[in-house]
Amino acid sequence: MLQTGPLKSTFKASIFQRAKKVACMMRCRIILCTAVSLALLAVLLLALISPVPHDKNQSDNSTRPRPRPWLALSLYIQQPQISSSDVQPAVRSEAGAFIFHRKLTEGLENTSRVIGKAQGFIIPIEHFAYSGFNIIYLTFDTPDYSGSLSVQAKHVEHKDIEELTVVGGTGSFAFARGLAVFAQTDPQPTDVGGTYHVKLQLQLRFPDRSHTNIPG
Secondary structure, three states: OOOOHHHHHHHHHHHHHHHHHHHHHHHHHHHHHHHHHHHHHHHHHHHHHOOOOOOHHHHHHHHOOOOOOEEEEEEEEOOOOOOOOOOOOOEEOOOOOEEEEEEEEOOOOOOOOEEEEEEEEEOOOHHHOOOOOEEEEEEEEOOOOEEEEEEEOOOOOOOOEEEEEEEEEEEOOOOOEEEEEEEEOOOOOOOOOOOEEEEEEEEOOOHHHOOOOOOO
């Protein structure tokens, strides 16, 4: 009679070992496929998320602050009318202080549209050259502009043309900087003062607050 017990157990052990090897190989393949898939996914994500390289010059230009736009205005400081009670003539004290209150107009004629006023208190003495009094305030009240400009008058030389410095402003002209050229239009001004043509070259910090230029 044949003995089949040991053969069956050996056969079963062999099958179990083969199955174990196959399972191990399948597990390795699964791990390898998973690793490759994750690597491909990472490459795709990096390609989508990473910024597009720019030209160095373009990046430098984008980081630089944009230059502030310049605004050109032309207006007139009218000679006060002695017969009018509304306008105060220029007053000069014994010490040489010059006080004035004038109106600003759009055109040369005294009847031109009024766009604001000019006020100032100037002491034309060298000791007071850097005084806070020596400021001319140009106040605008128009549909396009509402605010004032501060013009420093520390170097007034009483010439026909004066170039003064704009040192600040409010409203539409907040923090403005620039140049103010005062040109006397009267060849023989009177004692109360003449009419001045004022040309302004302004650099605005907030250009969106203003819209159009006052023609001149």
